[in-house]
Amino acid sequence: MLIRFNVKNFLSFSTRDNGKSEEFSMLAGKVRSKKEHIYDDDNIKLLKFAAVYGANAAGKSNLVKAMDFMKKTVINGLPEGHTDKYCKVDPENKFKDSYFEFEIKLGNSYYSYGFEVVLNESKFLSEWLLELTPDNKEKLLFSRDIKNGTFELGGPLNTKGLVNKMRVYAEDIKDDSSVLLLSIMNQNKRNLYQEYKRASILKEIYSWIKDGLDINYPDRPISDYSYMANTENVEEICRIISAFGTGITNFEMVDVPIEKIASQLPKQIRNDLLSNLEKRTIEMKSNDNLKGIGIIMRSDKDFFILNVDKSEEVTCKTIQFSHGERNVLFNLAEESDGTVRVLDLLEILLSGENKTYVVDELDRCLHPSLTYKFIETFLQKAAKSNIQLIVTTHESRLMDFDLLRRDEIWFVNKKKSGESDIYSLEEYNERFDKKIDKAYLEGRYGGVPVFSTVFPIKED
Template identity: 25%
Template sequence: MLVEFSVENYRSFKERQTFSMVASKKKTGQDSNSFPMPNVKSLRLLTSAVVYGPNASGKSNLVRAMQTMRQIVLQSATGMQLGSRWNIEPFRLNADYQNKPSCFEIIFIEDNIRYQYGFSLDQERVYEEWLIAYPKGRAQTWFERNYCSEEQEYDWYFGRGLKGEKERIKGFVRPNSLFLSHAAQNNPPQLGKLFLWFSSKLNLIPSRFQYSYKFTDLKFDISTNYSDNFFKLIKGNDFGLSNGIQQLCEIGGYWINALDNGEILIIDQLDRSLHSEISTYLIKEFNNQAANQNNAQLIVTTHDTTFLDRDIVNQDQIWFTEKGSNNSTKLYSLLDFQVREDESLQKGYLKGRYGAVPFVIGLDS
């Protein structure tokens, strides 16, 4: 389960921006669009969220930041050699930030335990890495490393809550790799399951996603593994016709796996090649307690204002991105605005009441 994700000094993100899946405590709609956070009775987590914003406002960069963090975790131990460089792009419109590391932090829940994990790095070096666990509802720092530029070495801290051969694993860690990734390769049960969360529970479909199935693979997979609900979506369609059908079949596998296994599915530009009714159906299934019995979560970026309907999403499920005066991305929630209960969210957004809409100059001006 995803609780929060934060990013700083990465592509269009300058200052730290935080995306949250914590439901609002005030009544903003249907409780069916959220579920209780394990071991925290006072908080609930959202089943879905939609992110709006004009082109080049940073929507895709939010997904890309999550994907980059996941990739670094999965590849730093086995895919990077000493001296290799990460493809990290800091905020380039400020000279001071070009020389600062990028920072990623994620808060998530696995096996009913909340974890807060993050790191800062540039193309050549990890400067900080930390993991805080809440096994009994109280914070325990399991490990932390900080690079000291004067001594050109790391300060390490290991908490008593973290078991295993910590000192031996520390010897494998390179300047450009993560302790979490190396620990997972050495099979400590505590950190191994966190690595598996990144690899199997956090699923992302970027906007430039390439279809991985062939026509024959689709027929085989659908006929044996896909649910009855998915058949309803594709019934009557010819697999050789459109990009939309291909995208639907590709997303369908991730969609069903997420619902069946309680995974997180993040899709950039959900409306790409998909009809609004199909996209709406995908979102509603995550908000449907009968269909989503394992507390799966869906996050999408989109331009489709059809989803700005109180029968689909609540106010706390709607997020926006827009560029500020310094051309950096600001990420904010619809909760930041006073919205009347009878107000049309779609009309309010299109009129620019919440920001995050393109400024169009007339062709005749």
């Protein structure tokens, strides 16, 4: 689960007045109501939901992009175009370091992983992994001062045998300031983790960043609908879909001629798909435990599952939905944008434990009442599972103390300098009977647009 995220010198986030990074936190505040909204292990209390508000261009999406940037950097290295991502409000920032850090809970322990990088020069300056203790102490697991070429190990990583292994990997990248050790330690290192169980924390941290943190943008499909292919989910999915008033009463997987799908695909995508199928078919033949392989294809308005069995027979299925009592089936492309958005979001309600979803512009294509209903449903589910949802939104109706806690409401506000600030409603200590949505729209907490006259009226 996410505890905190810190960022400095990235897009509209510069530094705070004290020189520190901007901080977004899922730590619960002093609110006593709605205790079912928090995770509490007697050492730490974490929120399971947070809504981030702000005017257009205030920096809400930049918070999501900052998390995504860190995730992509760990998994695939510095993303294309990174040299231009520093905070440009101050020309000097071009030469300053940018700071990214996740604090997360894994199992019964808490960790801090982060790095500093000069984006314009594509150079990492430092990288660290710490274990955090309930009494606010830090235990070093590893630390790299890349600029000065030093490396230090501690805790379970500082053990005989493993130290030598780790130092070899660290030495290999000692003079390479474009590579992260956490990334290197998760490239073909299965045998290492089998031999040194205590090193598995490196794999667990990486796995949470890669698979436990799910980041979604409004112009991309959130879900590949794989959860609908599981017949055990059908009854639950239908119940939820019906509750959201989409008019859908049922759905089923139906066969589609593979030739029809192939003819609709662009040549390059078709070639890539065939190459992928051929590669995975070879893997299947060499693995007796695999009875078949499946590939899911998803676009904005299409969904297909390709299956290949041991005899290399290829079948294709898609999903169709029925409305009303006549059981007439409709393709995904025939459903409204709002219904498709609901179907995408269902995965969040059906997902397992210990996953953190970040959704930019949750309310896109959704009626305000439906957005409210979705959050209400999520919070009901989250009361029984350890799952987190962080959203950016303009939907002020969510600012309802019957629905949310004060510390679950955050704001991003852009200062006159062009820098973005992140802060929580918890800082305002509002009474629980106050009309928060009205106060927000009136500009009480910042994060709303300030309009000037678009067409000045000329005076005679």
